Amino acid sequence: MKASSSTEGFFQARPIVQSQIEEDVVLRRIVSLHLPCPLPWSMEQDLTRFSHLVLSRPILNYAAEAERNQPYLKPLTTFGAENKQDSLVTSEGWRALQDVNIREGLVGLAHEPAQPTDDVQWNARVFKSIKTHLWTPSSAMVTCPGSMTDGAARLLSRHLDGENGKVFAEALRRLVSRDPAVAWTSGQWMTERKGGSDVRGTETVARKLTVQEMTEDDGVDSIGLPLGPWRLDGFKWFSSATDANMAIMLAKTGDDGSISAFYAPLRRQVNGRNGEESELNGVRIQRLKNKLGTKALPTAELEIKGMRGYLIGKEGQGVKEISTILNITRAGNSIASVSYWGRSLAICRAYSKVRVTSGRRLQDTPSYVRTLARDHAKYAASMHLAFLIVALLGISEGSSSASSQAANINIIPKDEKHSLALLRLLTPMAKARTALRAIKGVRASMENLGGIGYLENEDPILNVARIFRDTCVLSIWEGTTEVMADDLMRVVKGRQGPDCLNALDKWISHALGVARAHSFSAEAGVLQQLWAEFLSDVQSKSREELNWHGRKCLKVLERLVCGCLLILDASRDDNDLARELAKRWILKDAVSQRSWTVEADWDSRIVYGDSLNGQRNAHL
Structure with a gap:
């Protein structure tokens, strides 16, 4: 070249x-x-x-094209009425990339059974x-609704034997389909103005309709299935799949306001016209978010008023379900x-x-x-x-x-x-x-x-x-990051803590044994010290104090676990490049006292692999 x-x-x-x-x-x-x-x-x-x-x-x-022609709203019809049918407009590029995401199985792959011709087992994830x-x-972030769709499919697959099994089964079939004409995408609506990442701040409420109310409004969704016996009302402040076909959301139920999980189709048929026309199912798109990035992805504030849906699992178990x-x-x-x-x-x-x-x-x-x-x-x-x-x-x-x-x-x-x-x-x-x-x-x-x-x-x-x-x-x-740190502290100081730490201790002990058997003695010493310090902090400090150290705990655990992973990878074939990566990660700048030319050779191999190493030597 x-x-x-x-x-x-x-x-x-x-x-x-x-x-x-x-x-x-x-x-x-x-x-x-x-x-x-x-x-x-x-x-x-x-x-x-x-x-x-x-x-x-x-x-x-x-x-x-998706970046250039960003989604926008048409809130009113030609005659000034609220546009309930097609208020959100997305680009051709966005829709085409979603079709690629579907056809390539970037949702369905994780849910498809192994083919009979497979002669080996493999991890679909x-x-x-x-x-x-x-x-x-390259996807303009269609992987975001794809990931939520993946999660919704897994959640619904766990509730096919219940009273809503038929509805959930049809939704599941569409969520994992590789046919863009059949496939659905799903939103995940949890974020609200008050709650943010704390779902306990959810203000959306759900109420089960009476038999009379169901009789008065027995509408169907876009594919002809009943809309569901629950009514949802509230406001979702940040939805990243506004053009989806369905949503999984949290809402308060009962007198105690416990959090429950719901499935709701996004569209309902207009006047029972066999799917020829449909409108949003009790949802009004208030406005689209103006974000730093993910410009092609339609993210919106949603007013929910009379949305119909189905309870997932038991009342009060929404956080567990989600x-x-x-x-x-x-x-x-x-x-x-x-x-x-x-x-x-x-x-x-x-x-x-x-x-x-x-x-x-x-x-x-x-x-x-x-x-x-x-x-x-x-x-x-x-x-x-x-x-x-x-x-x-x-x-x-x-x-x-x-x-x-x-x-x-x-x-x-x-x-x-x-x-x-x-x-x-x-x-x-x-x-x-x-x-x-x-x-x-x-x-x-x-x-x-x-x-x-x-x-x-x-x-x-x-x-x-x-x-x-x-x-x-x-x-x-x-x-x-703070929410993730708090989640980590909730695990290590909670009921699951002993089992989780015991499992990690056995995993790390195995990795350290491999390290010492494969001439990673210095590295094993560093990792052993990190693990001892982490365990000491977890056992001696309160959850509040650990939370104060939250980001540090994340960094220490990352260095420890990644160090073990790099050593285990290198030791499986004693690959010298993999060994160098492990040493550099664990020992950092103290990795060696080699000459700069030797270090430069390794730099080149790490970046370009062995194919350019000969060329690199020629220029030193």
Whole structure:
């Protein structure tokens, strides 16, 4: 490839970005760690095809069009009446990307049974998340309603035997469908003006209708099913799937105002016209939010007045029910974080191979490559953490990781109870820390690209500024960092605390044993000390004091768990590059006293893999 000093030279690097799944060393190791090895041919073909699709010209054009033509409201009809039928207008690009999300199974994959032709077992959550990792930066954030749809499908699947089983089964069929003409998306409506992330502040109320009231208003939803026996009234302050077909929401019920969960279709047929015309089901879109990022995603304030729906589970169990969705959306949040970060690093790698400054390419500039290498090491840690969470989530849903290297080396505990305990304990930490690291990492990528990184480029492949804006929401969605810290403290100081800490202790002890057996003695010492300090704090400090130290606790647990993951990964094949990543993460700047040329060699290998190492040596 001929180097160029102009920005046009970047377009010569596009094939390098398109081969992200081949060039991203960390992603390749994640695939080999959590999926069957060797990878079945059908899965390999699908990932290769998809890695090119996500950066194809049609997809990029859809993303640019969705960003350019943002959603808007038509609140009134031509004659000034309230527009209840089609008040929200979304772009062609947004709708096309949603169709891609559906056809590619980025909801359905996690719910589809293994095919009879499969000769190995695999974790469906992991495979879906690898595709999501490739897809998210090109998707204009259709993955957000996709993640909520995924969670809604899992929640409804647990209530098919109850009195509303027929209605829930039909909704489930549509939520997981790969046919855009059939498929539904779902909203997750919890945030209110008073409550925010604290769902106990919910002001929306639900009341079960009397038989007479049901008789007077026996309407049906858009597909002809009854609207439901409950009436909901309230206000939802932040809904990120305003164009969805249904919603899962929380509302107060009964005299004690306990929190219950509800399913509600978003549209109802007008005057029983067999679906020819429909209107919003007791919902008025008050206004769309003007946000820093996620511009193509319609986010709105919703007034709910007379919305009809169905109770999910038992009254007063809403928080417990909604946790099913939160586990999935928080895991999805972590994957989105590493996805945006991974794309920004891929762009930097490609750009460095063609951009010439002071007479040499950036890839031959030691200080530039060292900066990238430091970010790649942190990215590797976050990738291992995010995919541990989705693997554990898959186990909790019945997926198998038995044929994966992660199971063979006990990254996934053999005791399912321990897997569930780790999932509960580590999910809030992973959600919080991957988001914060991705925001910092994508910002650094903007700087690494110079002026191009700061531009709102029409071509989405160059628009790292847009990626940064979208990434910033990930530390807020599904709970801020403080909310995640409080959730962690609630676990360790609560009824589940002893079981969760015992499971983590056994997991860490195994990792430390592996570390010492594979010449990671110094690293094992650091991790052992971190674990002892963390346990001491948990056992000696009150929940209030731990909450005061909340962010520090998240960081310590992240360094500890990611260090164990990197060591376990490196030890499975004694890969020297994986060993270097583990050392750099755990020991930080004290990793060694090697010469700068040796360090620079490692920097290059971390960023570009072994393929460019020979070229790197030639320029030192």
